[in-house]
Amino acid sequence: MNAPRSAVIVGGNRTPFVKAGGAYAEASNLDLLTAALDGLAARFGLAGRQLDEVAGGAVLKHSADFNLTREAVLGSALAPTTPAVDLQQACGTGLETVIYLHNKISLGQAEVGIGAGVDSASDAxxxxxxxxxxxxxxxxxxxxxxxxxxxxxxxxxxxxxxxxPQVVEPRTGLSMGEHQAATTKRWGITRQAQDELALASHQHLAAAWASGFFDDLVTGYLGVTRDGLLRADTSREKLAALKPVFGGVDGTMTAGNSTALTDGAATVLLAEEGWASANGLPRLARIVDAQVAAVDHTAGDDLLLAPAHAVARLLARQGMSLGDFEFYELHEAFASTVLATMAAWESAAYCRESLGLPDALGSIDRDRLNVNGSSLAAGHPFAATGGRIVASLAKQLHAHGSGARGLVSICAAGGQGVVAILEAV
Amino acid sequence: MATMLEQLFYSGPGQAVAGKLGLPEPETLRRGRVNPSGPVAVTSLTGSSLGSDTLALLGVAASAALVDDGDEPPAYPARLGALVVDARGLTLLPQLEGLRAALRPAVKSMEPSGRIIVLADDEVSGLEAHAVRQALDGINRTVGKELRRGATTNLIYVRPGTGATDLASTLSFLLQGRSAFVDGQSWTVGPAAATSAVRERPLTDRIVVVTGAARGIGAQIATVAARDGATVVCVDVPAGGEALAALTNQLGGTALQLDITAADAGERIAAQVASRYGDDARIHAMVHNAGITRDKLLVNTDAARWAAVVEVNLAAQLRMNVALLDGRPGGLADDGRLVSIASTSGIAGNRGQANYAASKAGVVGLVRALAPELAGRGITVNAVAPGFIETEMTAKIPFVQREVFRRTNSLGQGGNPIDVAETIGYFLDPASAGVTGQVVRVCGQNLVGA
Structure with a gap:
C-alpha cells in the first residue's frame, strides 16, 4: 500500500472580473484564460515548466474553441508539452476542474496541475x-x-x-431568473433579506480589496486592476431603489441582488502535498471531499437548490454536521439562491421530505458566510466562479490556521449542484 | 505636436539643420559585456603595478602607453581602445605632468566609446598630496568633457590594501560597454575580506529581488540580473501585475504583487523567497528601484504629495531593510547586496521636485550610513544616480525641454535604462565585494549636479 496521497491548493490567479461589454469586450475566452494562466505562472515560477495537466472550461463556448484549454496552454508561458482537457458543467465547471485534478492527484495519475474556468459573456x-x-x-x-x-x-x-445565446433552461423554456423567482416566492425570501445579502457581498469584497487580500490572487488584465462590478459605496437605500427584473411587478429580485453577465477567468494550482513541499510551493488547503447532485426541475423542483442535496450527502459521508466549518462559500447566483439554500437546510420538512434526513440539517453562522464577498459583488463569469471561490477560500482558511475547514457550494444550470470541503494545511 | 516636432528634428533635413546648429548626431555607444575593440594601453606614474596586475587578472592584453615628451605628441599606431593610468602614489604637484603626458596622445587616438581609467590613492597625507588627489578629479571631469564620440573617462580612488582581485570587477565594468553612460565620475574601491573572480554570469544560483520591476528601469534591472544568471523575484504594485507577470514569465523568476509601503512588505518578500526557494534560501541582492514622482513647485506642494514620495522612495526601503536584515528565512544573505536608486535631482536639486530630491538625497545619506554598519557581514550598500534616461516617464517631458536635457551632458544623448541596470549589475557582482558606500552617477556627465 502506497502512502496516502493528498492534493493541496497551492494558490490561484484570476483576472479582475468585469461586466460584459466592458473593458474585456474585445477579449475572447482564449485571451482571458491565457492571461489568467500567465499570471499564475508568474506567481509560482511556472514559466517553461511542464505540468501534468490543465483542466479548464467555459460555459459560453464557440464551436471553434473545442480545445480551448489546450490552446490557452499553448499561448501561455507554461511548457507547450503540458496537456489539457476541457470540462463543462455549467456554473459548476470551475469547481469540477478542481475536483477532477484533485482526484487524479490523489490516485497518483498526476503530481501538479491547474483547474481553470473562463467565460466571456461579451464574446458569446x-x-x-x-x-x-x-x-x-x-x-x-x-x-x-x-x-x-x-x-x-x-x-x-x-x-x-x-x-x-440565452440563459434559458431548454426543458422548461424559463430563464434561470424566472426559475429562481419561483423559488424565491416559494421560500418566502424577502426583498430586504436579498438586499442585505447583496450589500454584505459588496462590503466584504470592498474590504478584501482594501486589505490587499487579492494581491496574490488577482493579476490585472487590459488595464483593469479591480473587479469592475464592485460598488463599494452601495447602500441599503440604493439597492432598495432598484426595480424588480424577475418575478413580475411584485418580484423581489433586482439587478442589485442578482448577478450580472460578467467576463473573467480564474485558475487554481493544485499539487500533491509532498510534491508541493519538495518544489517550494505553498500548501494552503487540502480538498477533503466533494459531491455533485441534481434535482428534477422539470418536475417542479427548485432549479438552483441541488447544492442543498449535495451538501447533505457530503456531510453524511464525512460524518460531519453543517456547523463544522469556519467559513462557508455559497455562490451568489442570486441573493435568494443563497437564502433559499440556507432556508432549505433549516427546514425540517424539506430536509425530511427532499433530503431524506431525520431532521433539519441546521443553520450556518452568517458571520462566516462569503467573508470576502461573492458573485453579487465580484460578478459571475460562469465557469470562472469555482476557481475564484476555491483560491480565495484556501487562502482564507490557511490564514485562519491549520485544520480550519470551509464548505463550497455552487449551483449550476440543469438543476445541478457541486460542493466541496476544504481544510487548511 | 511634440511628436511631430521630434520627428521633423530627427528626419534627414532636420538633422542637416541640427548639424549646422552644432547639434551633431549622437554617437551609438558601445554597450554590453563587450571590451574595447582597439588595443589597451597602461602606464604607472610612480611604480604601482595595481593597474597592470588587474588587467592581467582580467586577461586583457595591454601595451605600454605612449608618453608626450617632445614638441609633437607621439601617435598610437591604431585607434586606442582604452588607457589605464595608475596614478597611485602621486603626492607632488609636478607629478601631475605624468598624467598630462600620458593623456595627450591617448585622447587624440581614442576610438569611439573608448575608455580612460585613472587609479588614484583614496587616503593621502600632507597638504600637497590632498591638493593632488583633488586635482585628479578636476582633470578627470575636464577630460570627460573633451573626449568625443562616446569615449568616457572615470577615476577610481583605491583604498590601502586593495588588490587586483578587489579591483577587477570595477576595471572590467569600466572597460566594457556596461559603463557606456558613466562618464567623468569618481568613486572608491577598497579591499574585501573575500572576493569572487570576475565571471560572465556572476549571479548564477543567486536570488535578486527588484522592486518596481514591471516596467522601465526596473524591468531592465531584472532583465540584466537574469542575463547574469540570477533567479529574479520581480516586485511591483498589484495594479502593475499584468506587465509584471509578462516580464517574470520571460525571465523565469517569480512575481510578487506588493505595495512596498505596506508595513510588512519586507516580511512578505522574505516569505515569498523562503516559500519558493526553501527556508535556507537567502536573497543575494535587494534592489530598491520602486519610486514615484509628484512634481510641483514647493509653493504648490501639499502634505499628501510630500508624504507619498518620501514614503515610497525612502521610508519603505528603510522598513524593508530592517526585516530583510534580521536573519529571517528568505532575508538578505551575509555577503549580500543592497542597492538603491538616487538621482541627480537629489544631488543637485531640481525645480519642482523638492519632495523627490528629499527622497533621493535621503537615499545617498542612507547608503553612506548603512555601508559601514553592514561591512562586518560582507553586505555592500550602494546607489546609482541616473541622469536623463530615456523612459516612458521622461518621454512625457515636452520635446524641446527633453532635447535640452538629453544634450546637456558629455555624451550628447540620453542614457538607456540598461545603462542604469548594468551599473547596478556591477554592484550586484560577487566580485564587487570591495565596492560599498558608493553613489555612482549614470548620467553621461550631466552638467546638472556636477
Missing part, C-alpha cells in the same frame, strides 16, 4: 437559425447546381437573423 457565440443551418447543410450535400439552388431557395429573410 452567435449562431444562425436552425432553418438557415439546415438549408446550408443541404446545399452542401447537393451534387448538382440546380439541387443546390433549390436547397438555398428555402432560405427566408427571417432565417438570416442571428440567434444570441
Amino acid at each position: 457565440p452567435i449562431v444562425v437559425t436552425n432553418r438557415l443551418r439546415r438549408a446550408i447543410l443541404a446545399a452542401n450535400r447537393a451534387k448538382t447546381v440546380p439541387t443546390r439552388l433549390a436547397a438555398l431557395s428555402a432560405i427566408r429573410p427571417a432565417h438570416l437573423m442571428p440567434v444570441a
Whole structure:
C-alpha cells in the first residue's frame, strides 16, 4: 500500500472580473484564460515548466474553441508539452476542474496541475437559425447546381437573423431568473433579506480589496486592476431603489441582488502535498471531499437548490454536521439562491421530505458566510466562479490556521449542484 | 505636436539643420559585456603595478602607453581602445605632468566609446598630496568633457590594501560597454575580506529581488540580473501585475504583487523567497528601484504629495531593510547586496521636485550610513544616480525641454535604462565585494549636479 496521497491548493490567479461589454469586450475566452494562466505562472515560477495537466472550461463556448484549454496552454508561458482537457458543467465547471485534478492527484495519475474556468459573456457565440443551418447543410450535400439552388431557395429573410445565446433552461423554456423567482416566492425570501445579502457581498469584497487580500490572487488584465462590478459605496437605500427584473411587478429580485453577465477567468494550482513541499510551493488547503447532485426541475423542483442535496450527502459521508466549518462559500447566483439554500437546510420538512434526513440539517453562522464577498459583488463569469471561490477560500482558511475547514457550494444550470470541503494545511 | 516636432528634428533635413546648429548626431555607444575593440594601453606614474596586475587578472592584453615628451605628441599606431593610468602614489604637484603626458596622445587616438581609467590613492597625507588627489578629479571631469564620440573617462580612488582581485570587477565594468553612460565620475574601491573572480554570469544560483520591476528601469534591472544568471523575484504594485507577470514569465523568476509601503512588505518578500526557494534560501541582492514622482513647485506642494514620495522612495526601503536584515528565512544573505536608486535631482536639486530630491538625497545619506554598519557581514550598500534616461516617464517631458536635457551632458544623448541596470549589475557582482558606500552617477556627465 502506497502512502496516502493528498492534493493541496497551492494558490490561484484570476483576472479582475468585469461586466460584459466592458473593458474585456474585445477579449475572447482564449485571451482571458491565457492571461489568467500567465499570471499564475508568474506567481509560482511556472514559466517553461511542464505540468501534468490543465483542466479548464467555459460555459459560453464557440464551436471553434473545442480545445480551448489546450490552446490557452499553448499561448501561455507554461511548457507547450503540458496537456489539457476541457470540462463543462455549467456554473459548476470551475469547481469540477478542481475536483477532477484533485482526484487524479490523489490516485497518483498526476503530481501538479491547474483547474481553470473562463467565460466571456461579451464574446458569446452567435449562431444562425436552425432553418438557415439546415438549408446550408443541404446545399452542401447537393451534387448538382440546380439541387443546390433549390436547397438555398428555402432560405427566408427571417432565417438570416442571428440567434444570441440565452440563459434559458431548454426543458422548461424559463430563464434561470424566472426559475429562481419561483423559488424565491416559494421560500418566502424577502426583498430586504436579498438586499442585505447583496450589500454584505459588496462590503466584504470592498474590504478584501482594501486589505490587499487579492494581491496574490488577482493579476490585472487590459488595464483593469479591480473587479469592475464592485460598488463599494452601495447602500441599503440604493439597492432598495432598484426595480424588480424577475418575478413580475411584485418580484423581489433586482439587478442589485442578482448577478450580472460578467467576463473573467480564474485558475487554481493544485499539487500533491509532498510534491508541493519538495518544489517550494505553498500548501494552503487540502480538498477533503466533494459531491455533485441534481434535482428534477422539470418536475417542479427548485432549479438552483441541488447544492442543498449535495451538501447533505457530503456531510453524511464525512460524518460531519453543517456547523463544522469556519467559513462557508455559497455562490451568489442570486441573493435568494443563497437564502433559499440556507432556508432549505433549516427546514425540517424539506430536509425530511427532499433530503431524506431525520431532521433539519441546521443553520450556518452568517458571520462566516462569503467573508470576502461573492458573485453579487465580484460578478459571475460562469465557469470562472469555482476557481475564484476555491483560491480565495484556501487562502482564507490557511490564514485562519491549520485544520480550519470551509464548505463550497455552487449551483449550476440543469438543476445541478457541486460542493466541496476544504481544510487548511 | 511634440511628436511631430521630434520627428521633423530627427528626419534627414532636420538633422542637416541640427548639424549646422552644432547639434551633431549622437554617437551609438558601445554597450554590453563587450571590451574595447582597439588595443589597451597602461602606464604607472610612480611604480604601482595595481593597474597592470588587474588587467592581467582580467586577461586583457595591454601595451605600454605612449608618453608626450617632445614638441609633437607621439601617435598610437591604431585607434586606442582604452588607457589605464595608475596614478597611485602621486603626492607632488609636478607629478601631475605624468598624467598630462600620458593623456595627450591617448585622447587624440581614442576610438569611439573608448575608455580612460585613472587609479588614484583614496587616503593621502600632507597638504600637497590632498591638493593632488583633488586635482585628479578636476582633470578627470575636464577630460570627460573633451573626449568625443562616446569615449568616457572615470577615476577610481583605491583604498590601502586593495588588490587586483578587489579591483577587477570595477576595471572590467569600466572597460566594457556596461559603463557606456558613466562618464567623468569618481568613486572608491577598497579591499574585501573575500572576493569572487570576475565571471560572465556572476549571479548564477543567486536570488535578486527588484522592486518596481514591471516596467522601465526596473524591468531592465531584472532583465540584466537574469542575463547574469540570477533567479529574479520581480516586485511591483498589484495594479502593475499584468506587465509584471509578462516580464517574470520571460525571465523565469517569480512575481510578487506588493505595495512596498505596506508595513510588512519586507516580511512578505522574505516569505515569498523562503516559500519558493526553501527556508535556507537567502536573497543575494535587494534592489530598491520602486519610486514615484509628484512634481510641483514647493509653493504648490501639499502634505499628501510630500508624504507619498518620501514614503515610497525612502521610508519603505528603510522598513524593508530592517526585516530583510534580521536573519529571517528568505532575508538578505551575509555577503549580500543592497542597492538603491538616487538621482541627480537629489544631488543637485531640481525645480519642482523638492519632495523627490528629499527622497533621493535621503537615499545617498542612507547608503553612506548603512555601508559601514553592514561591512562586518560582507553586505555592500550602494546607489546609482541616473541622469536623463530615456523612459516612458521622461518621454512625457515636452520635446524641446527633453532635447535640452538629453544634450546637456558629455555624451550628447540620453542614457538607456540598461545603462542604469548594468551599473547596478556591477554592484550586484560577487566580485564587487570591495565596492560599498558608493553613489555612482549614470548620467553621461550631466552638467546638472556636477
